[in-house]
Amino acid sequence: MSPVPTSTSVLPPQAVVEARTSAAVAESSQSFQKRAMRPAQLPLPQQNGQLLQDSHPSASSEDSSSSSPTLFPVTTPASSGVPSPTDEVKQADMLTQHAALENVTRSTRALFEQWRPTSHFLGPHGWMNDPCGPSYDPRTRLYHLWYQWNPNASTWGSICWGHAYSYDMIHWTSRPYPVIEPGSNHDSEGVFTGCVLHRSPLGTAAEAAGTGEMTAIYTAVSKLPIHHTLPYNFGSEKVVLSTSKDGGETWVPHGIVLDGPPEHLDVISWRDPYIAPWPVLDAALGRTDQQPGLYALIAGGIKDTTPTIFAYSIDPTDLSQWTFVGMLADVGRNHKAAPYGVDLGKNWEVANFFTICDTAGPASAEYLLINVEGCTEPGPARAAVYMKTLPDVQRDANGEIRLQPAHVGLLDHGCLYAASSFHDEQHDRRIMWGWITEDDLPEDYYNTQGWAGLISLPRELFHHPTSTQLGIRPAQEVERLRDGAQHICITPSDQAATTVVELAEVDSLGAISVDEVASRSYEVEMKLSAGQPGVVVAHSSDMATRTVVYVTDSQLVVDRSLSAGKEAVLAKGLKVNTSTLRAPLAPTTDGTHSLRLFLDNSVLEVFVDDVIALSTRVYPDPTDVGLSILRSSHAQHADLAPVNIWQGLSKALIA
Structure with a gap:
């Protein structure tokens, strides 16, 4: 068995990573010999009758979170029986193809970016699901996040582990290739979820932590399908162990820990x-x-x-x-x-x-x-x-x-x-x-947009001082998304409602438009009350498309019934889930509730009273960027507290 090269530093320098080739990564297992730098494949739809291929989107572009693939048409060689065209015809043909390619590239990039968030962590492209091995390394003061990833398609399958690291859990350096991949034996059908310990597998806790190694313990899958509704195949899921000496970039498999349940x-x-x-x-x-x-x-x-x-x-x-x-x-x-x-x-x-x-x-x-x-x-x-x-x-x-x-x-x-x-x-x-x-979109659309799924903002779980529920709130570092954002403070008592919003559960509501907001990238922080029960987000200028977030006496309500974009969804006949979501609210002594809301393009995360979290997706048109504050016509001046908004949240992917 040939040894796996390791770096003396915990995280290899960027130049080392980018220069790495398959010869430099001669690994001890066939399943790890594939990890040379290479363009990952992003299946994309046929457009204008052409099948598209791609190279990997750059991880260091100005906006890496919304970077999109470079596309090349797959052409069929001309039949040998066709006469060769003149140089003039060839040149005209090439210009026509080049123009067509530019149009296709722009079209595909638009689909890739249409609903893609920028302030949440997500994979470079393709399908992603479970976070794996979230952890903090005290030696390097880095947070690590591995995740389930299919770099070959935007639907589930061929599951690998992707990897990213961060100093603050908000701004991430994402690796453009899988770091643990299926092999030819016990993990031939996928590398499923597991955990990572910042220690070697041998020695006392102190000895093991001092080695600088990482140990990943995860589920290796050798037979599919696996589902709780199907007969179970003993041995199809095994617990395996791998180690890394370079900060989680490359892994050496150490075999099977458990053969099965x-x-x-x-x-x-x-x-x-x-x-x-x-x-x-x-x-x-x-x-x-x-x-x-x-x-x-x-x-x-x-x-x-x-x-x-x-x-x-x-x-x-x-x-x-x-x-x-x-x-x-x-x-x-x-x-x-x-x-x-x-x-x-x-x-x-x-x-x-x-x-x-x-x-x-x-x-x-x-x-x-x-x-x-x-x-x-x-x-x-x-x-x-x-x-x-x-x-x-x-x-x-x-x-x-x-x-x-x-x-x-x-x-x-x-x-x-x-x-x-x-x-x-x-x-x-x-x-x-x-x-x-991405469940609210039809699955056959995942490959059309070139990606599916993302990771939530980090949340702190804590003992709530006044509730029997487990406390849950955005981690303090989430405030770093405000760095460089435009701060807008609205005092609704000084504003006039310009639009009437009809809701089945709340009477006589007007909406105060926040005209300074011109994007779907912001945080809203406010007190909710009977006089000021919520907000309308991602709405069109005429409110025909909208998502309404509000509270009643006993519930948080996220009304998505009109959230689908006229052009991007309805005109295309996409079957998007626009159901209304609800969460029970406990009464408070003063009748108000604290709200923190994050809208990141199609991603909506709502937190109320540090005990309720609700994540959902909305799919409006690109021009549906309105934000309005709801106000009751019966509201008293004392009911209307200031609303703080931070527009233009910072980007999650820094490399």
């Missing part, structure tokens, strides 16, 4: 390992007098019985040594959990565990983060969920450990899924990212 259990899925110390499980296993243990969760389900989490104890000095501890949950299928009746589905994916401390005192609470699928109507089919557990770990009749839910809620009331979290030791807090899906 416990054989005595009739599982329907088993994937997405997550690893961390867990004092609660130390106590449950009677290990309080020993060194802190290391534990892994793998999410899945038991056929016709329950979704669950498979728990393993790991030797802290050898991360390849795992011992099955048991199933931590037996909630039954489609259990409606208190207090909100959240459907816990039939199967779980991407599970984390963590402790949230009360900053005002010694109290703490234990949480599971789970992503549930197989939910029943009328709710969504899948959701990102948190579960606060009872403080005392219980055992069932067979003596197996069971975590009992005390409080279950949604981490997001919209389209965010595959949520994953990590402990940010730099600031001693819990940070979460999630996958904001």
Whole structure:
């Protein structure tokens, strides 16, 4: 086996990365020999009767987040029986082809950029889904994010790991090629979700952390399809381990850790390992007098019985040594959990565990983060969920450990899924990212636009001082999106409503247009009340196209019923989901609610009272950039608080 070249620095210099060739990356596994610099393939539609190919969009362009491919038509050689044209005809032909190519390139670039966000992290092109291995490296003070990526198409398949790193979780350097790819053996069908530890797989915690290595532990897939509704093929999902010595740029596979789930259990899925110390499980296993243990969760389900989490104890000095501890949950299928009746589905994916401390005192609470699928109507089919557990770990009749839910809620009331979290030791807090899906567009349009999916803004999970719910808010670093933005402050009491907005649940509303806003790139921060219940975003000049975000006495409402663009959606017959989304609101002492709203082209993230998060997508026309403040005709002067807007949020991708 030939050794994998490593860099003495944790992150290789840009020049080294860009100059790297397949000869310089002679790796020890066939699955890693493909990682030479090369243009990734972005399937694109036929336009004007021509099939298009591409080269990779530049990662260092002026606006890398919206960079688009350079396109070349695939032409068929002329038949040998056709007479050769004159030079004059050839020249005219070339000019015509060049003009046609420029038109096609502009057209395809417009489709690529039409709804593409610029202030969220997303892959260079193609399909992306789960965030993987989110983490902080104290040696380099860098945040790392790997993610599920298909660089060969804008639909799911051939799943690899992409990689990006950042000093602030907002501005990212994105690698233009996959860093872990399917091979020819146990991962031939995909490299699925997992975690990354900033240590080597061998040695004590201190010894392992001092090596500068990273260890990735993830699901390797050798047979598809895999779905909780299909018969499970034992061995199709394995836990494997790889290491990196160059900051996550190249990885050396170290083989299989687990061949499959416990054989005595009739599982329907088993994937997405997550690893961390867990004092609660130390106590449950009677290990309080020993060194802190290391534990892994793998999410899945038991056929016709329950979704669950498979728990393993790991030797802290050898991360390849795992011992099955048991199933931590037996909630039954489609259990409606208190207090909100959240459907816990039939199967779980991407599970984390963590402790949230009360900053005002010694109290703490234990949480599971789970992503549930197989939910029943009328709710969504899948959701990102948190579960606060009872403080005392219980055992069932067979003596197996069971975590009992005390409080279950949604981490997001919209389209965010595959949520994953990590402990940010730099600031001693819990940070979460999630996958904001493209589900509201028809799947056959994904390849037309050349990309699908993105990562949410980073969110902090915390102990809320006045609510029983888990606190959730934009991480403090999100304010860095305001750097260089235009700050607009509106005092609605000094403004006249120019448009009437009719909503079924709120009477007599006018809209105050914010004329300074001329884009779909902004943050809004304001107090919501009966007199000033919300905003209208991404609206046309006549309000015929619009998305309305507002509160009632008991709900946050995001009305997307008129959000589809006349030209980009309706005229093309695209079947876009424009359903209205809702989230329950708890009453407040003064009757007001705090709102932070981020619009990034087609991406809308809404946060209310630091307990409600809602992510969704809207697909208006390019000219639908209006922003208006809702005001009740019954509003008193005291009801109308100033509204702060930051227009022109900074770009997420810096390289």
